[in-house]
Amino acid sequence: MKFLPTPIPDLIVIEPQLWHDDRGFFIETYNQKLFASNGITATFVQDNLSCSRRGVLRGMHAQAGENAQGKLVRVLRGRVVDIAVDIRKASKTYGQSFSITLDEHEAKSMWIPPGFLHGFVALEDDTLFAYKVTGFYDKSGEIGVRWDDPDLHIDWPMNPEELIVSEKDRQLPFLKDISSPF
């Protein structure tokens, strides 16, 4: 298991040790001791799973407040472009986004601490997106920013007309119009 820094401090990509044999493969998807020795000491309290058709874009979301969420995200089936945006007010990389392709074959994951907007676009039908979170779901703590906010400089891999975005996400504000709670 390798813990790889990204250009944004605290945002970490994890490359698993893939054990292949003639049956298939085995990986450890989470190991508290290894994570802690690489600076990720969070405690996870909830696991989530979503299934998305090709073109579904979920985001950009964060959960703040007493149930602020850090997320350990991965793809179980299919492929996504996954995006995290730093909205920690005191951060030197405030407003900066990082993008990575996650899929079932490389089985990489990404640690996204509290203080980041998160979203992804599914590149294949029936993409299964699984993630561990450090805070219980708390609708009152949910915030979001429009996926197409020009200030986020996100280069989505699909044309807007191909994207499937929920009505809720279409109504989200621009980053300049909110005060980050982080």
Ligand SMILES: Cc1cn([C@H]2C[C@H](O)[C@@H](COP(=O)(O)OP(=O)(O)O[C@H]3O[C@H](C)C(=O)[C@H](O)[C@H]3O)O2)c(=O)[nH]c1=O
């Ligand atoms: C997040 C969540 C949702 N729900 C219920 C509430 C809604 O009735 C339904 C769908 O929720 P939503 O449309 O917010 O799902 P996504 O658009 O996939 O939201 C997620 O999208 C991006 C990728 C994220 O990083 C967040 O984890 C999360 O905001 O599931 C729950 O019961 N528990 C939960 O933890």
